Amino acid sequence: MRHLHTALWGVLPYLTLVVLVAGTAWRYRYDRFGFTxxxxxxxxxxxxxxxxxxxxxxxxxxxxxxxxGLLVPESLTDRLHVSEHLYHANALIAGGxxxxxxxxxxxxxxxxxxxxxxxxxxxxxxxxxxxxxxxxVVLAGLTATASGATARSTYDYRxxxxxxxxxxxxxxxxxxxxxxxxxxYRLHALLAMALFxxxxxxxxxxxFTVPLGYLVRPYVVYRSRGRGEVGAGAGRPGR
Amino acid sequence: xxxxxxxxxxxxxxxxxxxxxxxxxxxxTWTNRTGTEYAWFNNVETRPGLGYPRGHEDQEKWRGGWRLxxxxxxxxxxxxxxxxxxxxxxxxxxxxxxYYQPWTYDYENLTTAPLGxxxxxxxxxxxxxxxPTAITWGPNWDDDLGGGPDQLAADPLLARxxxxxxxxxxxxxxxxxxxxxxxCLNPSCVAVCPSGxxxxxxxxxxxxxxxxxxxxxxxxxxxxxxKKVYFNHATGKAEKCTFCYPRIEAGDPTVCSxxxxxxxxxxxxxxxxxxxxxxxxxxxxxKDLYEAQLGCFLDxxxxxVARAAEASGIPHDWVEAARRSxxxxxxxxxxxxxxxxxxxRTMPMVWYVPPLSPVVDALTGSGHDGEDPAALFGAIDTxxxxxGYLAELFTAGDPGPVEAAxxxxxxxxSHMRRVNLGEEQDPRIAESVGLDEPGILELYRLLALxxxxxxxxxxxxxxxxxxxxxxxxxxxxxxxxxxxxxxxxGAEGGPGLGSDFGEFDPDAFHAPPTAGSGTSSALRGRVxxxxxxxxxxxxxxxxxxxxxxxxxxxx
Numbered sequence: 066m067r068h069l070h071t072a073l074w075g076v077l078p079y080l081t082l083v084v085l086v087a088g089t090a091w092r093y094r095y096d097r098f099g100f101t102x103x104x105x106x107x108x109x110x111x112x113x114x115x116x117x118x119x120x121x122x123x124x125x126x127x128x129x130x131x132x133x134g135l136l137v138p139e140s141l142t143d144r145l146h147v148s149e150h151l152y153h154a155n156a157l158i159a160g161g162x163x164x165x166x167x168x169x170x171x172x173x174x175x176x177x178x179x180x181x182x183x184x185x186x187x188x189x190x191x192x193x194x195x196x197x198x199x200x201x202v203v204l205a206g207l208t209a210t211a212s213g214a215t216a217r218s219t220y221d222y223r224x225x226x227x228x229x230x231x232x233x234x235x236x237x238x239x240x241x242x243x244x245x246x247x248x249x250y251r252l253h254a255l256l257a258m259a260l261f262x263x264x265x266x267x268x269x270x271x272x273f274t275v276p277l278g279y280l281v282r283p284y285v286v287y288r289s290r291g292r293g294e295v296g297a298g299a300g301r302p303g304r
Numbered sequence: 305x306x307x308x309x310x311x312x313x314x315x316x317x318x319x320x321x322x323x324x325x326x327x328x329x330x331x332x333t334w335t336n337r338t339g340t341e342y343a344w345f346n347n348v349e350t351r352p353g354l355g356y357p358r359g360h361e362d363q364e365k366w367r368g369g370w371r372l373x374x375x376x377x378x379x380x381x382x383x384x385x386x387x388x389x390x391x392x393x394x395x396x397x398x399x400x401x402x403y404y405q406p407w408t409y410d411y412e413n414l415t416t417a418p419l420g421x422x423x424x425x426x427x428x429x430x431x432x433x434x435x436p437t438a439i440t441w442g443p444n445w446d447d448d449l450g451g452g453p454d455q456l457a458a459d460p461l462l463a464r465x466x467x468x469x470x471x472x473x474x475x476x477x478x479x480x481x482x483x484x485x486x487x488c489l490n491p492s493c494v495a496v497c498p499s500g501x502x503x504x505x506x507x508x509x510x511x512x513x514x515x516x517x518x519x520x521x522x523x524x525x526x527x528x529x530x531k532k533v534y535f536n537h538a539t540g541k542a543e544k545c546t547f548c549y550p551r552i553e554a555g556d557p558t559v560c561s562x563x564x565x566x567x568x569x570x571x572x573x574x575x576x577x578x579x580x581x582x583x584x585x586x587x588x589x590x591k592d593l594y595e596a597q598l599g600c601f602l603d604x605x606x607x608x609v610a611r612a613a614e615a616s617g618i619p620h621d622w623v624e625a626a627r628r629s630x631x632x633x634x635x636x637x638x639x640x641x642x643x644x645x646x647x648x649r650t651m652p653m654v655w656y657v658p659p660l661s662p663v664v665d666a667l668t669g670s671g672h673d674g675e676d677p678a679a680l681f682g683a684i685d686t687x688x689x690x691x692g693y694l695a696e697l698f699t700a701g702d703p704g705p706v707e708a709a710x711x712x713x714x715x716x717x718s719h720m721r722r723v724n725l726g727e728e729q730d731p732r733i734a735e736s737v738g739l740d741e742p743g744i745l746e747l748y749r750l751l752a753l754x755x756x757x758x759x760x761x762x763x764x765x766x767x768x769x770x771x772x773x774x775x776x777x778x779x780x781x782x783x784x785x786x787x788x789x790x791x792x793x794g795a796e797g798g799p800g801l802g803s804d805f806g807e808f809d810p811d812a813f814h815a816p817p818t819a820g821s822g823t824s825s826a827l828r829g830r831v832x833x834x835x836x837x838x839x840x841x842x843x844x845x846x847x848x849x850x851x852x853x854x855x856x857x858x859x
Contacts, residue, residue: 102519104521107397107537108432114393182430186432276391276499276500277388285494285504286500286503287506288505289505289506290508290553
């Protein structure tokens with residue numbers, strides 16, 4: 066069992082990270098043409114206008130919650146006199162709401178993907194892999210959040226999962242911290258690693274191309290044919 | 305003064321017979337692929353009519369183009385922050401139903417249907433999902449006023465005119481409007497693209513989509529008021545009319561121009577001052593936009609302009625071409641061409657000579673002489689309805705410039721009829737429209753006789769001097785070992801030994817002849833290990849140390 070835990074919580078995270086980084090770099094170099102949202106709004110707009118923002122904005126809050134929960138150590142919030150009760154109530158209400166919004170958005174998106182023939186036909190093989198992973202990881206995460214709300218729960222993930230997560234970046238993985246976590250947390254972490262490993266090879270890469278540069282760019286872009294500034298000539302392997 | 309050049313187009317609507325040859329040849333060239341079944345970079349609309357996509361001119365609904373906000377130009381769909389906030393669903397995106405659901409036919413059924421009493425049919429199938437479908441709309445469903453008053457009533461331009469006008473109009477007027485991307489001077493599709501994938505080319509003003517940079521946020525589709533950017537649903541990328549840039553670069557006209565049966569398209573260079581464009585696009589009154597855009601254009605015959613153009617890096621032959629440009633003549637010299645929907649404030653660069661034929665037809669139909677100048681001028685003046693409609697199309701509702709352009713065309717007709725019939729010529733006809741006799745003859749020549757070389761004056765895009773980034777000196781790339789025409793270096797022979805061919809190495813025969821020679825930029829610094837024979841160390845196998853000059857391959 067000890068070896069399995071070491072493999073899962075001491076080795077696998079790094080493998081995932083390597084796949085994520087190297088895979089994205091590879092895809093960016095060899096398949097820049099494939100970096101797209103592959104939007105299906107052309108086929109169906111009514112449901113997407115609700116579901117798309119619900120899912121994505123929910124996800125942004127979920128990510129913010131993960132950053133706060135995993136990276137901010139308990140000692141810091143203690144020093145700021147944030148009580149344990151207040152912290153967890155906040156995590157449950159804000160996190161739970163964001164998680165539910167994400168889940169509802171995802172469910173609606175999947176519904177329209179399955180029910181609209183045109184979108185169904187446009188669903189790729191990588192989509193078929195990534196959607197089940199995505200929905201189970203959200204479900205596992207929500208279950209973990211909900212389990213923290215029950216009266217019987219005594220597990221404080223900020224002393225377990227978060228410690229393990231931070232230890233990964235110190236290159237000294239605290240395997241026991243994760244090995245002792247409840248099943249649903251371990252499941253969530255495993256599925257998340259699967260998601261990150263799939264990331265570069267699916268449509269999820271579009272998340273890495275958030276166009277924040279738009280905010281500071283002049284409206285009209287000029288480019289010279291001769292100099293071929295980006296995407297042309299040198300450095301772009303043939304497709 | 306900065307000067308920029310733009311390859312622009314003028315279409316003479318009097319000559320368009322609505323044959324759709326331009327649309328079909330364009331589609332065969334550019335959009336006959338999965339994902340672009342519904343996309344027509346060039347389409348021909350019957351006016352009045354809904355157009356394609358349906359009602360695309362209703363900017364209250366689609367929010368394309370620019371608007372003035374406190375004197376500043378902002379995209380009508382909102383500024384940068386608003387666009388980013390709507391990244392996850394674009395509320396103004398037309399769906400496939402707004403264009404049309406593309407279809408094909410199940411031809412196989414013709415041969416595989418079981419034997420029966422009835423002749424088998426080829427039932428329609430959706431080209432998107434393959435299911436049986438009903439055809440309810442197409443890219444030119446209301447062609448030749450098909451669909452009748454019900455369809456016409458939904459024309460956004462007619463909706464702005466009164467009910468009375470609408471009824472009269474149906475009896476009086478119909479014409480065709482071929483549309484391509486306008487390659488605007490102030491393109492709103494470029495402005496709303498969050499990725500910066502759309503750009504305007506400095507050299508010729510053509511607006512293109514960088515397919516490697518597009519991320520499929522599809523803001524450009526709604527940002528373009530002409531709805532001439534399309535979303536390829538198979539690749540997830542935006543695509544648009546390219547102005548056939550590979551042909552233009554070679555000095556050839558676009559496919560739509562080349563194949564136009566009526567020879568109604570003109571291509572040529574316009575010189576303009578880019579620093580004037582912003583101010584011109586933001587004049588307060590929409591009706592001043594036509595004049596404001598004319599004010600951006602520069603006269604290539606002005607030596608001051610020619611000097612500034614060459615100082616701005618415009619090749620001499622482009623300035624020459626601008627002087628001979630038929631587009632420049634029709635737009636600024638004779639002022640018979642008008643921009644399409646200047647009120648979108650995008651400064652479009654595909655202009656139109658408004659159609660006079662319907663006025664002549666109406667006049668002839670009522671028993672008058674359709675080419676008598678007095679009657680024709682009177683008719684242009686009294687046929688307020690077509691004039692109003694054309695003004696909505698070309699001058700933001702100001703009938704003045706449309707009337708002036710039509711009168712110039714009418715004067716040309718009358719004058720040339722007198723010439724052809726050997727009647728006494730009346731110089732007052734030309735004077736009444738601000739032209740003289742040679743001017744009228746020149747305009748006639750341009751509109752009626754101009755041959756291929758006069759209609760398409762396109763300078764090529766070659767660079768005058770060959771760039772030499774490697775510093776290898778001038779000369780033929782075939783010279784020397786490793787040149788494209790040479791055999792690959794022999795393993796034992798080595799460069800420079802024996803003859804220039806070296807010894808022939810059969811193992812290396814399949815190596816790409818340019819690999820490692822530095823002549824192919826795409827392969828520079830890369831080695832195809834499958835072609836490596838294991839002997840020696842190909843150049844590019846290892847990264848070069850910084851600061852060292854690339855040496856001949858060590859073999």
